[in-house]
């Protein structure tokens with residue numbers, strides 16, 4: 001059975017007065033999936049549900065916990081801080097409105113309100129949220145392979161590098177390059193080249209099993225692996241990734257190292273705790289991964305070269 005509410009935006013309506021809730025429910029129930037809360041405590045509870053509401057209509061004046069306190073708590077938490085909040089209130093002084101907006105509300109609707117205007121404002125805010133989410137997603141995806149892109153990699157790498165340094169945990173970075181890809185493109189054409197890159201991206205992604213592991217497209221025919229907290233198994237994981245690409249069995253008669261499309265991988269594991277004198281920079285970790293890739297190419301391609309930094 002299909003759920004008619006499945007694709008509807010979820011709106012959390014918070015008001016301590018039944019009548020106020022009823023007015024908003026009548027106005028919005030046909031277009032949205034509604035969640036109702038009668039107090040600030042309930043509102044917070046429902047905001048942390050999964051999936052979270054897409055928008056919150058929040059009454060300012062409520063006994064026990066006022067709307068201002070609810071929004072403060074929502075904005076302090078990473079899980080809820082992005083949910084747009086519209087204050088709905090009988091208060092109408094400029095100061096109240098200013099305070100509401102200062103606390104992070106996206107809009108302020110005063111009662112008694114005009115139903116069509118409320119409807120339109122809600123629709124506009126939801127449209128903005130939708131577009132924002134879409135842009136966010138697109139900005140971090142590689143358009144061809146639909147895996148994380150270079151930009152996403154840079155962000156995750158900086159974060160994981162800082163985390164490894166802070167916690168003293170190992171971090172492995174692998175550079176992956178498709179062997180004889182120029183020859184592949186020249187002979188099979190760019191459309192086939194693109195399809196092959198898509199297949200390789202999928203194979204690499206499937207080869208990484210642990211949560212936190214990531215493969216991104218670095219550019220051209222280069223991919224990059226991030227494996228946080230690897231304990232001596234970075235080489236094994238890379239080997240699995242290399243074999244996964246071979247197992248695609250994509251013919252490449254212009255490769256001199258294999259009958260099928262293959263990759264070379266250079267991987268570096270960085271142990272922050274083992275470094276005594278000068279800690280390496282994020283850039284030097286990347287350089288070392290690149291150097292290992294170069295050695296893998298020099299040694300005949302279709303292989304993994306793994307080293308450890310800080311030994």
Ligand SMILES: [Mg+2]
Pocket residue numbers: 015016017059060061062
């Ligand atoms: Mg009230």
